[in-house]
Amino acid sequence: MATVSATSATFGVSLKPCFKNNQVTGGASTLKMVTAGWTKNVFPSLRNTRFIVCSAAKPETVQKVCEIVKKQLALSDEIELTPESKFAALGADSLDTVEIVMGLEEEFGISVEEESSQNITTVQEAADLIEKLVHKKA
Amino acid sequence: MGASSGPRLSGMQKQVLGLYREFLRAARSKSAEDRRKIESFVSAEFRRNSKQVDRKNFIYIEYLLRVGKKQLAQLQSPDTVRLSSLDISVSETINHKP
Numbered sequence: 120m121a122t123v124s125a126t127s128a129t130f131g132v133s134l135k136p137c138f139k140n141n142q143v144t145g146g147a148s149t150l151k152m153v154t155a156g157w158t159k160n161v162f163p164s165l166r167n168t169r170f171i172v173c174s175a176a177k178p179e180t181v182q183k184v185c186e187i188v189k190k191q192l193a194l195s196d197e198i199e200l201t202p203e204s205k206f207a208a209l210g211a212d213s214l215d216t217v218e219i220v221m222g223l224e225e226e227f228g229i230s231v232e233e234e235s236s237q238n239i240t241t242v243q244e245a246a247d248l249i250e251k252l253v254h255k256k257a
Numbered sequence: 258m259g260a261s262s263g264p265r266l267s268g269m270q271k272q273v274l275g276l277y278r279e280f281l282r283a284a285r286s287k288s289a290e291d292r293r294k295i296e297s298f299v300s301a302e303f304r305r306n307s308k309q310v311d312r313k314n315f316i317y318i319e320y321l322l323r324v325g326k327k328q329l330a331q332l333q334s335p336d337t338v339r340l341s342s343l344d345i346s347v348s349e350t351i352n353h354k355p
Contacts, residue, residue: 212307213266213270213274214274214277214300214303214304214307217274217277217278217281218281218300220278221278221281221282225285233271233275233278236278237266237271237274
């Protein structure tokens with residue numbers, strides 16, 4: 120408990136004064152306040168981006184998209200695809216991108232509008248759009 | 258970073274990609290065997306032109322788009338099962354064996 124309150128005190132100093140006041144009151148409440156401060160103040164950008172990545176598309180969808188992209192571009196199995204992989208960086212031109220989107224449409228039984236299909240550049244973007252469309256359909 | 262919404266495409270590029278999409282869509286309605294042939298033919302045509310045609314040659318690209326739209330309309334008819342071309346550059350690549 121001592122160590123916990125010690126670390127929380129150092130965080131508390133770097134936070135706003137209003138947190139400092141609460142800090143003195145007691146062990147349990149200090150802990151609470153600091154965790155609250157953490158999510159809100161200390162690592163805002165990190166927290167937020169993590170959250171978007173996790174909640175936007177299911178891992179299965181991302182996985183499936185990766186498979187289709189690999190098949191469509193005839194990539195070897197050694198090449199690792201991440202959600203951030205750009206189609207262009209994998210050697211895809213705009214015609215390949217059209218083919219990828221058509222392949223995804225068939226796999227997931229959805230229909231992607233022309234406008235949005237031309238804006239997809241990464242696996243993540245594709246997965247996000249698919250989730251959105253699948254939800255809409257359901 | 259703001260460019261993450263995709264590559265900037267010109268109106269003409271969008272038209273070409275849209276046409277390619279429609280071709281692939283039309284191919285879906287054919288039998289598996291015909292579909293495969295149509296897809297490889299269409300893909301080869303688009304790729305060949307994308308390499309051969311000068312991207313500033315708007316008049317010629319407009320012409321190709323018009324031709325493509327007509328071919329697409331024919332392909333969309335349920336009776337059509339095959340596309341072929343008598344293009345010289347295509348037949349050149351075929352080696353006639355004696």
